[in-house]
Amino acid sequence: MTVVPGRMNTEFEDIVNVDCYKKDISTRFGIDLDKIAPRNRKMKWSAKMADVFEQSGKPFDSSIKQRLKFVVAEAVASSPATAINDNFDSIIANLVGSLEDKLKEL
Numbered sequence: 001m002t003v004v005p006g007r008m009n010t011e012f013e014d015i016v017n018v019d020c021y022k023k024d025i026s027t028r029f030g031i032d033l034d035k036i037a038p039r040n041r042k043m044k045w046s047a048k049m050a051d052v053f054e055q056s057g058k059p060f061d062s063s064i065k066q067r068l069k070f071v072v073a074e075a076v077a078s079s080p081a082t083a084i085n086d087n088f089d090s091i092i093a094n095l096v097g098s099l100e101d102k103l104k105e106l
Contacts, residue, residue, distance in 0.1 A: 013045035013072050015088035021075035028071060029064075031056050 022033040036055050038048035046065050053060035076083040084092050 009044040009047075011045040013069065015085055015091060016072055016076055016083055017085045020079055020083045021072045024071045024075055025068070029053075029058070029068070031058065 026032050036052050038051045050060045
């Protein structure tokens with residue numbers, strides 16, 4: 001789980017730049033994230049995706065959720081330099097710092 005200021009529940013995908021994966025979502029699932037937006041942007045990422053799928057008249061279940069998360073992971077892996085939304089750079093910087101400190105302790 002990732003903590004995003006101002007939100008109660010978040011997931012890693014919440015800090016990923018939508019532009020990084022929206023084309024893949026459109027190609028694989030037929031959902032255009034430029035045309036359909038979640039009705040409540042404060043929900044965690046998977047709830048937002050469930051809402052978008054519902055608005056599109058498409059089924060959404062745990063299997064689709066996992067496939068979506070895999071699509072996002074692939075997109076992040078292929079474009080790591082631009083994958084994280086600029087608004088959340090500090091979260092990643094803090095994570096990297098913490099991991100580096102832990103590695104120094106080994």
